[in-house]
Amino acid sequence: MVKFDDSFSNARVEELHAAEEERLIQSTAPQLGFPYINLKNTTIDPDAVAAISESDSRGAHAVGFQLNKQTLSVAVQNPNLPATQQLFERLQKQKYIVVLYMCSSASLEHGWKRYQDIVGTSAETKGVLSVDTEKTLALMAEIKQKSDVSKRLGSIVTNNNSGRISETISLIFAGALSLNASDIHIEPEEQAVRLRYRLDGVLQDIADLDSNIHKRLMSRLKLLSGMILNVKAEAQDGRFTFQVGDRDVEIRSSVIPGAVGESIVMRLLDPSVASFDMASIDLNPHIEAVLREQLKRPNGLIITTGPTGSGKTTALYSFLREINDEGKKIITIENPVEYKLDGIIHTQTDDGYTFAQGLRAILRQDPDVIMVGEIRDKEVAETALHAAQTGHLVFSTLHTNSAIAGFTRLIDLGVNPQVMGASINIIIGQRLVRVLCNKCKSPYQASENELNFIKEVMSEHPYPKTISTPTTLFRAVGCPVCAGTGFKGRVGVYEGVVMDEAVEEVVVRDPRETAIEEVAKAQKIPTLLQDGLDKVLSGITSIPELERVIEFPHKIEQDTVINSGGSADFESHIV
């Protein structure tokens, strides 16, 4: 007598059933006009799988398996299923040329398993990078300097498993967070892919990534950012969130095409880092006193100036926070909104919505305080000045090299100098200089030429100090604490010109920078260079670092080798 084992028979039935389905699909496909495919015998391209999200793929009983430029080959069980049809429409909207194949449910199951390789340990949705928190926190604790990132990348490369992309991405982000990077740059070159971090405002080489993983890495990051995967010849912008522990880091990403492949830059916007209070932006007491007076006024225009990355927006945010209270309506128009402050309405420009349009729309919202991200043209300048004259406190930025150049820039944009007196409160100039690492900075005696330069600048300081001879300055060295850069953190240096009667008069009569500078001296606010040298003299930063961000009136002559105080700075962090 033959005895049946139930489990055996069930498995056997399933097997027979699967074989039958496979044969059925194989024979029906040509009748319906579709090629048949068995994914178990096919090389599946992870890019093709990633082109469709896992939930869409499962919902539509479909799986992408080949991607060649715009052409995406998709295997489906039933082309006539409504969910399947909807997926095709979506893919076509994303500019894919879809080629359909028919496959069995066993093939689908086989294809869906590939999502594990792509998304790593957990289900991933577009816009959120989910990582193993404990592992990432452990990694972050281990990464002390730049070389730790490249060392660990090396060990991932040898460990050739399917989670390699996930591990690489986790490591890139863990490293960026540990080293306090503001931006991550991934740039393909002929031989390798360059990974760089921006640390305290300066780009630093971190490691070379394996060229073989570049394509998959880009697909993954583009997918996360909500970008279209198969568009590779156009620039795209996106964003996603990276969660680790109780930190929520917003990432703003931007991809551009290049000769060797696509480059991506990811900016880390970590709200836990940004406190935006006036105490944290390092105003010197002279300008802080002046600014606090200006912030009490109910109307007028407050402008910060400086190149990109000089901390203008951070300064404006801290001013907004300072004056923010329940009785005020504060609206911003920015490009883009980087941080959201409680109690403040943030709006953003886009392709069809300019600063000028945004500003006009804001004015209809009965605001008390307005922040306009940047004054770039006559229309925005005039609207902002008009708003400032009609009972609004207005904050904005100008892309100029000094506070004084702010006045001439507005005139160049076509603003009538006659109205500037009644609408501008103060123009501030600012830069961020890197702070020497306290663990490794090294003292040296200022050379004669450095000393002469310092004395020359500081003799004009509104609150002169005696400069002793010899004077000790500090230079950058580099150690594990500062990721080998010699610097840790940044500090603001500032200057400002208040619109008083003398400035108002000269702006109308003779708006040359030298003329404005002359009358502004009476306000006794140190210049950028004086504020900066104050910080050099107190050992906060170095002469070469200051020269990196502020144009000196003339070069400091090089002395003998012993005293070439500054140049070591730069060599130390190139290594």
Ligand SMILES: [Zn+2]
């Ligand atoms: Zn150090």
